[in-house]
Amino acid sequence: MAPIVDLRSDTVTQPTEAMRRAMAAAVVGDDGYGEDPTVRALEERYAQLVGKEAALLVPSGVMANQIAIRVHTRPGDVVLAPRRSHVVLYELGASARNAGVQFGLLDDADGMVEVAAIAEQLKGTDYHQPTPTLLSLENTHMPASGAVWDLHRLAAVRQAARNLKVHLDGARLFNAAVASGHPASAFAAQADSVMSCLSKGLAAPMGSVLAGDRAFIEAAKVERKRLGGAMRQAGIIAAAGLLALETMVERLAEDHRRARRLAEAVADRFPEGGVDPGRISTNVIVVEVADDAALSAHLEAHGVRSGAIAPGQLRLVTHCDVDDAGIEQAMAAIAAFER
Numbered sequence: 001m002a003p004i005v006d007l008r009s010d011t012v013t014q015p016t017e018a019m020r021r022a023m024a025a026a027v028v029g030d031d032g033y034g035e036d037p038t039v040r041a042l043e044e045r046y047a048q049l050v051g052k053e054a055a056l057l058v059p060s061g062v063m064a065n066q067i068a069i070r071v072h073t074r075p076g077d078v079v080l081a082p083r084r085s086h087v088v089l090y091e092l093g094a095s096a097r098n099a100g101v102q103f104g105l106l107d108d109a110d111g112m113v114e115v116a117a118i119a120e121q122l123k124g125t126d127y128h129q130p131t132p133t134l135l136s137l138e139n140t141h142m143p144a145s146g147a148v149w150d151l152h153r154l155a156a157v158r159q160a161a162r163n164l165k166v167h168l169d170g171a172r173l174f175n176a177a178v179a180s181g182h183p184a185s186a187f188a189a190q191a192d193s194v195m196s197c198l199s200k201g202l203a204a205p206m207g208s209v210l211a212g213d214r215a216f217i218e219a220a221k222v223e224r225k226r227l228g229g230a231m232r233q234a235g236i237i238a239a240a241g242l243l244a245l246e247t248m249v250e251r252l253a254e255d256h257r258r259a260r261r262l263a264e265a266v267a268d269r270f271p272e273g274g275v276d277p278g279r280i281s282t283n284v285i286v287v288e289v290a291d292d293a294a295l296s297a298h299l300e301a302h303g304v305r306s307g308a309i310a311p312g313q314l315r316l317v318t319h320c321d322v323d324d325a326g327i328e329q330a331m332a333a334i335a336a337f338e339r
């Protein structure tokens, strides 16, 4: 029987053998006292890659976003965000619960937001209305099939946000960097804080890194502690994270190539599904189908796992544990769907 091709998410990636060895051999200390040299090395490396003064290792991407929102806002503030972004739709209302903020939603059809939409949100504030203090953006934008921000548009949006702080959810920032040819720091330069996940396409078992200026990171440390995310001998995790940054970034191009190929089969079978293979630039494909449950069950029966991100929207994500044979298997399964 053909092996299972798991396209639900890039979070299913297994740590590499080199990661497992590095984790076993990691020099560690109590990070609560700032004494874990491997954690410090990871934080310094990430800060350098995104061009920020300092960085902080946290257990997950959600926690990185939540910490950033808590640092940048006060309860009652408005966070402007793309309407389908992770902080809005996929964190179980955490920003309301943890930071007491509400969202001002921005249209994000192509994964980016319009300057005019931000201007609109900022123009009407009088004393009755809550104050927007933060703009939270996502790059790549997952529900827009992993779309990469255009750098000029990002700079224009940053400018339109005037005195708001900008947070960049860069869970897949390195996918954006590899796909665009721009360094991660070029995107991060338009934000006050930025986070990236080590545990998605980069294949580390866990952990995300959050970066900003020193004052931001000092405040972030306090919020990490409050959320229960301060860790001890976390060098075990950081060792894998360092390898993720050093050895797993360039190869993301392979995942992107495979996603484009897969997108062709998806677009052929579902011409109304909103997938244009020419616009798939990273590792995520989101297809609109009337009966996502039927398609998902059909794929599962052919050894291919997919994930629903909303009713009628199925997601396929390529990653380092899916090879060309897996993509062929998925393409054949998609073509064979009969409804």
Ligand SMILES: Cc1ncc(COP(=O)(O)O)c(C=O)c1O
Pocket: 059, 060, 061, 062, 063, 065, 086, 138, 142, 169, 171, 172, 197, 199, 208
């Ligand atoms: C865009 C985006 N942001 C944040 C997260 C949260 O990361 P984690 O699952 O590590 O909490 C995800 C995870 O899927 C994501 O896709």
